[in-house]
Structures are given as C-alpha cells and as structure tokens.
Amino acid sequence: MANEPIATIDRNSYEPVYAQLVRILLGQIAAGVFRPGDRLPSEAQLCEQYGVSPMTVRRAVNILTDQGVVIAEQGRGTFVKPLELSTATFDLDGLQQLFREGQSTVKLLEARITTATERTARKLAIAVGDRTVFIRRLIFQGEEPMVLHREYVIYDPTRPLIEAEMEVTALRGLFSGGRGSDLKWGDLTIDATVLTEEEAALLRSEVRTPAFRLEHIFYDFDDRPVSWGWFICSGDRFRFTATIGVPD
Amino acid sequence: MANEPIATIDRNSYEPVYAQLVRILLGQIAAGVFRPGDRLPSEAQLCEQYGVSPMTVRRAVNILTDQGVVIAEQGRGTFVKPLELSTATFDLDGLQQLFREGQSTVKLLEARITTATERTARKLAIAVGDRTVFIRRLIFQGEEPMVLHREYVIYDPTRPLIEAEMEVTALRGLFSGGRGSDLKWGDLTIDATVLTEEEAALLRSEVRTPAFRLEHIFYDFDDRPVSWGWFICSGDRFRFTATIGVPD
DNA sequence: ATTATACACTTATATATGGAAGCTGTCAAG
DNA sequence: CTTGACAGCTTCCATATATAAGTGTATAAT
Numbered sequence: 001m002a003n004e005p006i007a008t009i010d011r012n013s014y015e016p017v018y019a020q021l022v023r024i025l026l027g028q029i030a031a032g033v034f035r036p037g038d039r040l041p042s043e044a045q046l047c048e049q050y051g052v053s054p055m056t057v058r059r060a061v062n063i064l065t066d067q068g069v070v071i072a073e074q075g076r077g078t079f080v081k082p083l084e085l086s087t088a089t090f091d092l093d094g095l096q097q098l099f100r101e102g103q104s105t106v107k108l109l110e111a112r113i114t115t116a117t118e119r120t121a122r123k124l125a126i127a128v129g130d131r132t133v134f135i136r137r138l139i140f141q142g143e144e145p146m147v148l149h150r151e152y153v154i155y156d157p158t159r160p161l162i163e164a165e166m167e168v169t170a171l172r173g174l175f176s177g178g179r180g181s182d183l184k185w186g187d188l189t190i191d192a193t194v195l196t197e198e199e200a201a202l203l204r205s206e207v208r209t210p211a212f213r214l215e216h217i218f219y220d221f222d223d224r225p226v227s228w229g230w231f232i233c234s235g236d237r238f239r240f241t242a243t244i245g246v247p248d
Numbered sequence: 249m250a251n252e253p254i255a256t257i258d259r260n261s262y263e264p265v266y267a268q269l270v271r272i273l274l275g276q277i278a279a280g281v282f283r284p285g286d287r288l289p290s291e292a293q294l295c296e297q298y299g300v301s302p303m304t305v306r307r308a309v310n311i312l313t314d315q316g317v318v319i320a321e322q323g324r325g326t327f328v329k330p331l332e333l334s335t336a337t338f339d340l341d342g343l344q345q346l347f348r349e350g351q352s353t354v355k356l357l358e359a360r361i362t363t364a365t366e367r368t369a370r371k372l373a374i375a376v377g378d379r380t381v382f383i384r385r386l387i388f389q390g391e392e393p394m395v396l397h398r399e400y401v402i403y404d405p406t407r408p409l410i411e412a413e414m415e416v417t418a419l420r421g422l423f424s425g426g427r428g429s430d431l432k433w434g435d436l437t438i439d440a441t442v443l444t445e446e447e448a449a450l451l452r453s454e455v456r457t458p459a460f461r462l463e464h465i466f467y468d469f470d471d472r473p474v475s476w477g478w479f480i481c482s483g484d485r486f487r488f489t490a491t492i493g494v495p496d
Numbered sequence: 497a498t499t500a501t502a503c504a505c506t507t508a509t510a511t512a513t514g515g516a517a518g519c520t521g522t523c524a525a526g
Numbered sequence: 527c528t529t530g531a532c533a534g535c536t537t538c539c540a541t542a543t544a545t546a547a548g549t550g551t552a553t554a555a556t
Contacts, residue, residue, distance in 0.1 A: 016510085017509080018509080030432070032432070035430075042536060042537085052510080054511090056511080059509095066314075072537060073518085073519085073536085074517065074519080074538060075517075075518035075520080076518080076537080077536060077537080083432075083466070085436075085464075088339065090337065090438060090488070091338075092334050093334065184278070184280070184493055184494065186333075186491070187490075188489065189487050190338060191487050192459055193440075193458045193483065208442070210459075216333075219495075223496070239437050240437065241435070241436065241437045245434055247433040247467075248471070264538085266540085291506080292506085300541090301542070302543090303540070303542085304539085304541080320506095320508085321507075321549090322508060324506065324507080324549060325506065325549095
C-alpha cells in the first residue's frame with residue numbers, strides 16, 4: 001500500500017489501457033520519479049499497482065523498450081536509459097512540410113534526354129553513353145525559391161516513368177507516399193556543400209552560401225537503380241533538428 | 249493448401265517465433281511477393297499458414313507497423329506502404345563510431361571560466377555576465393583531427409560537473425551512454441556552414457570548406473539548460489546516410 | 497429505387513494461464 | 527574459505543479465449 005501511483009487507469013477512456021500506461025510511465029520518467037539508471041517497478045508490481053493484466057504491462061514495457069527509453073534485462077529488471085547522443089535521429093519533416101497543402105509550387109526548369117557520363121553511368125549501373133533523362137526543378141514556397149532538384153532517370157521507353165516523373169506532382173508523391181510506384185528502396189546521403197553560381201542565382205542567394213546536398217538513389221524490385229539525383233537546400237533556410245531523452 | 253509458405257517457423261530456434269515471422273514477412277516484401285499497396289494475408293490466415301497463435305501474429309504485425317513497413321487499417325486489412333522520403337531517418341552512427349574502440353583520442357585545447365555574452369546567456373537562460381565554463385576540444389582519429397567541439401557549461405560550484413566534463417572520457421560517455429548523468433533531455437540541430445580560419449587550421453583543412461555544425465543543448469531535470477555547444481565536422485570527412493524502404 | 501438490417505471478415509484490445517530462461521542471494525556440503 | 531545446489535526473483539515467450547470496433551456486401555424491408 002506504500003507505492004500507490006498518483007495517476008490511474010481510466011477504464012472509460014478511448015485511449016487504450018496499454019497506451020495510458022506508456023503515457024504514465026513516460027511522464028514519471030520525465031518528472032524525475034525514475035531517473036537514468038533506476039529500476040522500474042517489476043511487471044508484477046505494475047500489474048498490481050494499476051490493476052491490469054501481465055500481458056498489458058508487457059506491451060507497455062515493450063513499447064518503451066523499442067522507443068529506446070528503457071532497457072529490459074532478463075532476470076534483473078527494467079532500467080531507465082541515460083542520454084545517448086547516438087540515439088538521435090533526424091528526419092525530413094522540414095523538407096516534407098514544403099510539399100504540404102499546396103503552399104509550394106514546382107517549376108520545371110529543364111527536361112531532356114542526355115547520354116550518361118562516367119559518373120552518371122557508375123551511379124545508375126549503366127554503360128557510358130546510355131540514354132538518361134535529365135530533370136531540373138525548382139521548388140518555390142510562395143514567391144521564394146527554396147530547393148533546387150536535379151535528377152537523372154534511366155531512359156526506358158517501355159515504361160511510362162518519364163511522363164509520370166515530369167509531372168509536377170511527382171515530387172509530392174515521393175514525399176507523401178502517393179501512388180504505389182514500383183520503387184523498392186532508396187539510399188539517401190546528406191552532404192555539406194556551398195552554392196555554385198548557377199545555384200545561387202536560381203535560389204536568389206549569395207554564391208558560396210553553405211548548403212545541404214541531399215542525394216538520393218532509388219532502386220526497383222530487381223535491385224537496379226532507377227534514378228539518381230539530389231536536392232540543394234540553402235543552409236540559411238534549412239536545418240535538421242532532433243530531440244533525445246524524454247522531454248515534457 | 250494453395251498458399252503454403254516457402255519459409256516455415258523453426259520451433260527449435262533461439263530466434264523467437266514472432267521475430268521469425270517478422271523476418272519472413274520482411275523477406276517476402278523485399279522479394280516482391282507483396283508489393284506496395286498489396287494486402288498482406290489476414291491475421292487469421294497467417295495463424296493457419298504458420299501454425300502460430302493470434303497474439304504472436306499480432307506482435308509481428310505490430311512490429312512491421314511501427315517500423316513503417318506496413319499500415320494496418322481496422323476492418324480492411326494490412327497493406328504494404330509505398331516508399332516515403334519523409335520516413336527517412338538519419339542517425340549519428342558515423343559520429344559515434346569515432347568514439348568506439350579507443351581509435352579516437354580527445355585533446356583538450358582550452359578550458360577556462362568566462363562571463364556569458366548576450367548570445368550565450370540567451371541559450372543557457374542565464375544573465376549576461378554570469379560565469380560559464382568554456383571548453384574547446386579536438387577529437388582525433390589516429391593522427392587525423394576529425395571533429396572540433398566547443399561547449400559552454402553553466403558554472404556551478406556545488407556540482408562537480410566541471411571536473412567530470414573536463415575529463416577526456418566525458419564525450420565518450422555522452423555517446424555510448426556511460427554514467428547516468430543528471431541530464432534529462434537535449435535538443436540537437438544540424439546546420440550547414442563553412443570552416444573559419446581557426447577551425448580550418450585546427451582540422452588541417454582549407455578555409456571555407458563546407459562543414460556540418462551539430463549544435464546541442466542539454467537540460468537537467470528542472471528543465472534548465474546545463475550546457476550549450478557544437479561540433480564542427482568537415483564536410484569532406486562526414487556525411488549522414490539513411491535507407492528507406494525494404495532493402496535485402 | 498432506396499434504405500435499413502444482418503452477416504461475414506477484418507484489425508484492435510484485454511484477460512488468464514503456463515512455462516522457459518536468466519540473475520542473485522542463501523545455505524549447506526566439501 | 528570455496529564450491530555447488532537451490533529457491534526466489536526478474537524478464538521473456540507463447541497459447542487460448544473473449545470482446546470491441548471498423549468495413550463491405552448481401553439481403554430484406556420500405
């Protein structure tokens with residue numbers, strides 16, 4: 001009767017019991033009731049304290065575990081994890097918001113068939129001289145040019161990919177998951193770079209402004225590259241953020 | 249008898265049944281058996297096909313769901329998600345590897361007590377002129393300087409934080425989760441920048457080389473900032489990578 | 497023709513139960 | 527003092543069962 005928890009489970013809530021338990025435990029960790037290194041109450045204790053079944057407690061603890069908030073050691077207990085920089089994950093929400101709600105417009109600067117250079121051929125796993133489609137787009141937010149996009153797509157007359165890719169909505173589809181394309185997976189890398197003269201002019205910025213270069217290669221279900229390209233984002237208009245630990 | 253799965257559950261394996269099921273389903277998605285937009289077999293069908301209980305199937309499907317590979321719609325079915333750029337998450341593994349296995353050494357360049365400037369005071373939520381500890385470190389990989397670190401820590405005589413922070417192992421602790429510090433959470437942002445003259449000299453690189461600036465603020469359990477600082481990583485030695493979709 | 501109901505099928509949640517595996521301390525035998 | 531067996535705790539895994547809730551279709555009533 002000593003450890004009566006302050007928060008209780010609301011059986012009439014729409015929020016499932018296991019989710020309530022996750023929320024309660026997260027709140028206690030955030031409030032400092034359980035600190036890094038501390039042991040959480042055992043699952044049996046949690047069952048009794050909150051009046052729920054073992055499987056429900058297990059589910060809640062599992063969620064905390066693969067959220068990286070706690071670590072469970074068999075035979076010893078469940079412990080609150082200390083801060084780890086390496087758990088930080090940066091996502092592309094900032095970039096994605098660009099393509100929401102029609103606040104952005106895509107202007108097609110160029111789209112033509114070219115022959116692959118040595119570099120392009122290597123990236124796309126084709127032969128030098130093979131034909132590719134080169135696309136250049138500029139993404140505006142209102143009147144402001146925000147992102148420049150260059151992309152090489154393998155030229156394949158049997159596929160209607162070219163026409164689809166050239167549509168202004170193609171980019172949006174990539175971000176918000178539109179049509180089920182025949183792309184299986186992709187590799188992304190972020191590099192630090194500076195704007196070239198051409199890029200600075202298009203983005204209405206100064207030459208040599210620090211910028212991000214988000215490179216992407218997409219593969220089809222035969223694991224063959226389909227497209228290679230990159231986004232150029234001026235560094236004074238973009239940043240990536242992450243939060244580690246358990247904020248309020 | 250039509251849909252006998254090729255892979256089966258190994259009851260004698262150390263790998264739990266639910267994990268085996270996750271691996272099997274991921275493999276089938278990667279192999280193109282189930283393509284974006286397709287409906288997975290219903291949970292009841294999976295139960296029968298693999299001879300496992302509903303709860304086990306549920307657990308496997310749940311894992312796929314919060315891995316973002318599939319999306320489950322109540323009453324309709326579970327569907328394979330198409331590629332989404334926004335699901336890409338970049339982690340700091342590259343940076344973390346720096347601190348593994350003693351391959352890196354930390355050289356303390358400077359550590360002295362200063363008074364907060366306007367900018368520092370704002371970041372640390374203190375008054376201008378309050379005392380802080382300024383730390384400058386250089387992280388080497390072998391003979392090569394890789395990362396420059398600057399940090400302002402609130403000066404608090406009651407806490408032995410200063411001595412702890414000044415140890416060369418302090419950085420490693422932050423990355424690999426050493427001692428359970430009294431830090432509750434932190435904010436991280438990545439900016440694009442270029443090396444200043446001082447930074448270029450220390451990192452043995454050219455001035456104005458593109459670089460990443462990883463800024464961090466850590467808070468204690470009273471939600472008050474404890475330290476503010478940033479890492480400078482030359483762009484030709486660092487990049488962030490991510491993979492989306494289901495590769496082999 | 498339109499609307500309402502019923503039914504089949506789906507995922508979502510929660511309970512009760514049993515056992516396996518790992519850690520830790522105690523206690524007795526050597 | 528050391529070693530080994532054992533009990534009691536922990537998390538981990540899997541099953542069987544029941545209820546709830548969303549979706550779509552077929553059917554019956556209006």
